[in-house]
Amino acid sequence: MNETRRNILLASAAVGGVALAGGAAWWYLRTTGEQHAPGAAAGDAGLFVNPLLVPGASGPLGVIDVKGPLAMSARAAQFPILKGKPGRLLAYQVEQGGKSFVNPIFRVQSGAQFSARLENALDEPTIVHWHGLKVDARNDAHPQFQVAAGAAYEYRFPVANRAGTYWYHPHPHRLTAKQAYLGLASFFIVEDHEERALQKALDLGFGASDIPLVIQDKNLDSYGALSYAPDDEQKVNGYVGGDLLVNLTPRPRFEAATRIYRFRILNGSNARIYRLAFAKGGEPLECHVIATDGGLLESAVKVREAFLSPGERVEVLLDLRSARVGDTVWLKSLAFDPMHLEMEMPMEHGAPAGHAGMAGMGAPGLADGAAIDLLRIDVARKLAYDRPVPAVLSRLAPAQPGTGEVRKFALERTEDRWRINGRTFETDEAPVTVHRGAAEVWELRNAARSMPHPMHLHGFNFRVLERRGSPAQQEPLALNAQGLAATDLGWKDTVLLWPGETVRIALDFSHSWSGDQTFLFHCHNLEHEDEGMMINFKVQG
Ligand SMILES: [Cu+2]
Structure with a gap:
């Protein structure tokens, strides 16, 4: 049992105050030291004293090795994010084998059957999206399958994906942002033979040296509860928070040994992009990207920084073999231009053109694009460890350019709405029809007067073929003539x-489900x- 795990005490609903509807579990995350302003602006090194919450055998982010049907619920829970404050969030909960899990991490073998019954104990509709997993429409959180408050839904699908760091979060139409923000999100880890080979080669232990990190920017109210209160402008452009959490831990600290660590980083934020980098003594450190959204790369790619937008994952190896006990390494987000260029649009409906984008974008010092310290890593012990990174991680076929016509998608804002090819979502309309088994190339073009858009495809994974017209902060990250970065x-x-x-992305619409399938493509x-x-x-x- 590690230090963080010991510091988490699961108490019964009888402990400490008013029970929440539905018999929600009460959680106490005891943190050490003082907690002052909850912001995490760069330079507050001394405040990073809270043990990083890492996955254990139960509790928040506890790991469930999925072997049979699961019963999960989405409900309100009390969870003290800040010391001495009750806190409150929404969470997925599972009671299994005498243990309680909050936002459990599901670990599943590729090819296995996954089945889960979701009970909606919220007071509004919800539905789970298995982000990145190749499932049929019925299992994929289309709004037509939304689960009413008090109702339940049965998920059942074979895990067709290769190994990777996938995740799950709510997807009810017009309620996704609020519910995901208020806490409903966790990891869905798929393993296969290539993954097991890597674990063996590097002697990785999940939760010990193989650590998932979900990065989220929140706003905490005076009770330490997550507060989702976007104003009109933030509802349109995105809600960013001033309280940075990693695995629900504010200003986290992680004790490391002199070995190689794997971090599986998920941007679980609603709108904030991170420019991730490791640094020691103010100097950037090299690390190796080994995997992206859909699993391992062919081989490790050396980087000094990587942008990670909402929904994306990147897995990195951080080599601390030559570090000295007493060294401190930081995971940071470096300052960057958030490119809220929609501000340059002409005035519409009398709104001041300069208002959009920056107003209310996080607490002071934590505007979108601000420099942020995310995680303090203290090298605390020497370890005899000499495992080289395998030269080949995965047999990954090269991306195949499609043969058919290129399908084009324009991302822009007109009449005060962000649109795809001039459209906003209509549940019953399918503006794009593709054929089963088709290999297609989609060209996504973001307008110049726009803001960043992380575009996500349901039901299928894709390969990125090329990136053109990149801004000055992206272009230097290109690794090849196609303009692609490691991510x-x-x-x-x-x-x-x-x-x-x-x-340009290459897609293969082969699948094994029966009948027409309707999926979502969205920002x-x-x-x-x-x-x-x-x-x-x-x-x-
Ligand atoms: Cu967008």
Whole structure:
């Protein structure tokens, strides 16, 4: 049992105050030291004293090795994010084998059957999206399958994906941003033979040296509860928070040994993009990207920084073999231009053109694009460890350019709405029809007067073929003539488009389900999604 785990005490609903509806579990995350302003602006090093919450055998982010049907609920829970404050969030809960789990991490073997019964104990509709997983429409959280408050839904699908760091979160139309923000999200880890080989080669232990990190920017109210209160402008452009949480831990600290660590980083934020980098003594450190949204790359790719937009995952190896006990390494988000170029649009409906974008974008010092310290890693012990990174991680076929016509998608804002090809979401309309088994190329073009859009495809993974027109902060990250960065490699389900960029992706619409299937293609800035930056596409045949 590690230190963090010991510090979490699961108490019964009888402990400490008013019980929440539905018999919600009460959680006490005891943190050490003082907690002052909840912001995490760069330079507050001394405040990073809270043990990082890491996955254990139960509790928040506890790991469930899925072997049979699961019963899960979505409900309100008390969870003290800040010391001495009751806190409150929404969470997925599972009671299994005498243990309680909050936002459990599901770990599943590729090819296994997954089945779960979701009980909706919220006071509004919800539905789970298995983000990145290749499932049929019935299992994929289309709004037509929304689960009413008090109702239940049965998920059942074979896990067809290769190994990777997938995740799950709510997807009810116009409520996704709020419910995901208020806490409903966790990891869905798929394993296969390539993954097991890597674990063995590097002697990785999940929760010990193989650590999932979900990064989220929240706003906490005076009771330490998550507060979702976007104003009119934030409802349109995106809600960013001033309280940075990693695995629901504010200003987290992690004790490391002199070995190689794997971090599986998920941007679980509604709207904030991170420019991730490790640094020691103010100097950037190299790390290796080994996987993206849909699993391992062919081989490790050396980087010093990587952009990660909402919904995306990147897995990195951090080599601390030559570090000294007493060293401190930081996971940061470096300052960058958030490119809220929609501000340059002409005035509409009398709103001041300069208002959009920056007003209310996080607490002071934590505006979108601000420098942020995310995680303090203290090298605390020496370890005899000499495992080289395998030269080949996965046998990954090269991306296949499609043969058919290129399908084009324009991302832009007209009449005060973010749109895809001029459209906003209509549940019953499918503006795109593709044929089962078709290999297609989609060209996504973000307008110059726009803001960043992380575009997410349901039901299928894709490969990024090229990235053109990249801004000055993205272009130097290109690894090849196609303009691709490390986070564009491998199998993807979400790809970031900066204003002015054009990205081509290759898709293969082969599947084994019966009948027509309708899926979603949308922006994963969750406020953009809820406001309609989403379309249906139908796979016919
Ligand atoms: Cu968007």
